[in-house]
Amino acid sequence: MPELGPVLLTLALASITTLLLLIIGTPLAWWLAYTRSRFKPVIEAVTALPLVLPPTVLGFYLLVLFSPNASLGSFWVTVTGTTLAFSFTGLVLASIVYSLPFMVQPLQTAFEAVGREPLEAAATLGASPRDAFFTVAAPMATRGFITASVLTFAHTIGEFGVVLMVGGNIPGRTKVISIAIYEHVETLNYAEAHTLSAGLLIFSFAVLLAIYALNRRAPLHVG
Amino acid sequence: MSDDPVLFMDVRIAIEAFELTVEHELPLTGVTALFGHSGSGKTTLLRVFAGLERGAKGRVAFNGEVWQKTSPDPFFLPPEQRAVGYVFQDARLFPHLTVAGNLAFAEQRASGRGHPIKRDAVVARFGLEPLLARNPTTLSGGERQRVAIARALVTRPRLLLMDEPLSALDARRRAEILPYIARLPAEFGVPVIYVTHAVDEVAYLADSMIVLSEGRKVADGPVAETLARLDLGPATGRFEAGVVLEASVARHDKAFRLTELALGHAALFVPLIDAPAGTAVRLRVRARDVALAIRRPEEISSRNILEGRILEIVEEPETAFAETLLDVDGGRIRARVTRQAVSDLQLTVGAKVFAVIKSISLAGGVSTLVAAADGDV
Numbered sequence: 001m002p003e004l005g006p007v008l009l010t011l012a013l014a015s016i017t018t019l020l021l022l023i024i025g026t027p028l029a030w031w032l033a034y035t036r037s038r039f040k041p042v043i044e045a046v047t048a049l050p051l052v053l054p055p056t057v058l059g060f061y062l063l064v065l066f067s068p069n070a071s072l073g074s075f076w077v078t079v080t081g082t083t084l085a086f087s088f089t090g091l092v093l094a095s096i097v098y099s100l101p102f103m104v105q106p107l108q109t110a111f112e113a114v115g116r117e118p119l120e121a122a123a124t125l126g127a128s129p130r131d132a133f134f135t136v137a138a139p140m141a142t143r144g145f146i147t148a149s150v151l152t153f154a155h156t157i158g159e160f161g162v163v164l165m166v167g168g169n170i171p172g173r174t175k176v177i178s179i180a181i182y183e184h185v186e187t188l189n190y191a192e193a194h195t196l197s198a199g200l201l202i203f204s205f206a207v208l209l210a211i212y213a214l215n216r217r218a219p220l221h222v223g
Numbered sequence: 224m225s226d227d228p229v230l231f232m233d234v235r236i237a238i239e240a241f242e243l244t245v246e247h248e249l250p251l252t253g254v255t256a257l258f259g260h261s262g263s264g265k266t267t268l269l270r271v272f273a274g275l276e277r278g279a280k281g282r283v284a285f286n287g288e289v290w291q292k293t294s295p296d297p298f299f300l301p302p303e304q305r306a307v308g309y310v311f312q313d314a315r316l317f318p319h320l321t322v323a324g325n326l327a328f329a330e331q332r333a334s335g336r337g338h339p340i341k342r343d344a345v346v347a348r349f350g351l352e353p354l355l356a357r358n359p360t361t362l363s364g365g366e367r368q369r370v371a372i373a374r375a376l377v378t379r380p381r382l383l384l385m386d387e388p389l390s391a392l393d394a395r396r397r398a399e400i401l402p403y404i405a406r407l408p409a410e411f412g413v414p415v416i417y418v419t420h421a422v423d424e425v426a427y428l429a430d431s432m433i434v435l436s437e438g439r440k441v442a443d444g445p446v447a448e449t450l451a452r453l454d455l456g457p458a459t460g461r462f463e464a465g466v467v468l469e470a471s472v473a474r475h476d477k478a479f480r481l482t483e484l485a486l487g488h489a490a491l492f493v494p495l496i497d498a499p500a501g502t503a504v505r506l507r508v509r510a511r512d513v514a515l516a517i518r519r520p521e522e523i524s525s526r527n528i529l530e531g532r533i534l535e536i537v538e539e540p541e542t543a544f545a546e547t548l549l550d551v552d553g554g555r556i557r558a559r560v561t562r563q564a565v566s567d568l569q570l571t572v573g574a575k576v577f578a579v580i581k582s583i584s585l586a587g588g589v590s591t592l593v594a595a596a597d598g599d600v
Contacts, residue, residue: 124375
């Protein structure tokens with residue numbers, strides 16, 4: 001029987017990260033899809049950075065930022081009395097940065113596929129921009145939301161380098177599955193490492209299979 | 224009518240290299256055609272009315288209610304608050320909703336400021352009952368546009384804007400939908416501004432028209448008068464140029480399957496139409512279908528020969544042709560003849576001529592639209 005602690009912690013981290021990224025990523029993806037601003041390429045590049053940076057680089061800068069000597073870190077200590085580094089909250093923040101492109105890019109593509117046309121039609125039918133988002137753009141981009149959420153969730157589950165840098169290995173707080181596997185291998189506990197690794201492998205495959213199967217199907221219809 | 228709404232516009236908008244500048248006060252009765260070739264700015268102007276072009280400068284007001292102005296105090300009423308219906312060229316039905324869902328979307332957001340149009344009346348009028356449960360992606364082009372028009376109507380708009388709604392359809396489907404559009408103002412109490420580059424649609428639908436060319440208004444007025452103007456040249460098209468005449472059904476000749484129409488005191492013949500005597504009909508006569516003669520031609524197959532006087536001759540030095548405008552009993556006719564003919568026949572303003580009309584199409588007024596006569600009379 002594998003230890004459940006890291007599994008539950010990982011699921012909690014992935015769920016919270018996905019939820020928060022839905023809230024942060026949707027307006028960002030919306031802006032990127034519809035803006036004519038000349039700053040669009042800059043924002044797009046920044047959003048894509050976590051895709052190409054080694055997780056250790058990202059983790060290093062986040063760790064620096066989380067330090068009680070840095071502005072963000074000291075602000076957090078003042079407000080909450082705890083440090084961000086080596087805490088679950090710190091892991092959530094790091095995961096949000098790390099998984100940002102996995103939420104924003106599918107959503108941006110989905111919004112671009114919806115285009116301006118249906119939104120113009122909605123406006124002439126009396127829908128405010130907010131109304132049109134919830135009743136036209138979001139339903140038309142349903143598959144984009146599903147793809148983005150699933151990818152973000154799966155990607156967060158698989159993160160290692162950033163967690164190691166920012167969170168360390170504290171059972172119940174920052175010891176997620178990938179860290180647990182690493183620790184099992186280091187202590188030559190291959191049986192436990194196998195269980196967790198195989199679990200992660202099967203889970204990842206199932207997720208990708210679900211997404212590709214979904215993308216093959218005809219567009220979603222409701223109502 | 225004095226209580227007709229008025230749309231005031233004094234707008235400038237630049238989109239890349241293109242610039243549109245139009246100042247006009249438009250009384251909204253029946254159907255107004257916004258006519259011009261592609262690139263003339265007609266769709267852009269329609270989008271300005273709807274509030275879809277935020278970059279437009281100047282002023283737009285509907286019955287004194289300001290919709291947008293850039294000075295003195297900038298103001299922009301967003302499209303959803305203008306209570307204006309818009310029918311797009313590509314219908315733009317929502318694919319995630321059924322036909323009924325699309326209509327409900329519009330109905331739930333109805334402004335209540337226009338004529339109290341009932342959803343059921345619209346569904347019945349456009350024959351949408353069998354389509355209600357369908358998904359828009361499964362509809363034909365004609366069905367899609369019928370749903371789009373119906374969807375715009377149930378928002379109870381104060382003004383209905385239509386952007387070439389028939390351009391993607393074949394002649395048969397167009398002929399099916401045109402009568403619906405022609406009757407919208409009378410039936411649902413909503414004035415229509417109709418963008419098109421097709422003269423036959425203008426002739427069929429519109430009461431008045433604005434002609435745009437290269438981002439400028441070049442003419443406006445009643446359709447019959449405007450189409451008869453020779454000075455507009457390419458703006459109203461050469462190939463399709465022609466006039467609209469108002470005639471009435473005189474009698475039918477069942478044996479030869481012809482209908483005699485009265486134009487002033489003159490008689491015109493068209494293939495038998497299904498309308499009782501006295502019915503007003505609108506005819507379209509293209510300039511290129513009219514030949515001129517100095518004496519009344521005899522022993523000729525054409526049945527439609529009108530006596531008239533030349534009002535205007537405009538020669539086109541860069542082509543072989545000249546445009547002429549004739550005054551005939553009951554209206555004006557344009558004839559496109561060669562410059563050589565003008566010279567040989569010594570055609571001058573004021574000269575008496577006979578117009579030999581090779582083809583007449585019925586442009587409206589009768590229940591069955593005959594898009595074009597199958598043979599010339």
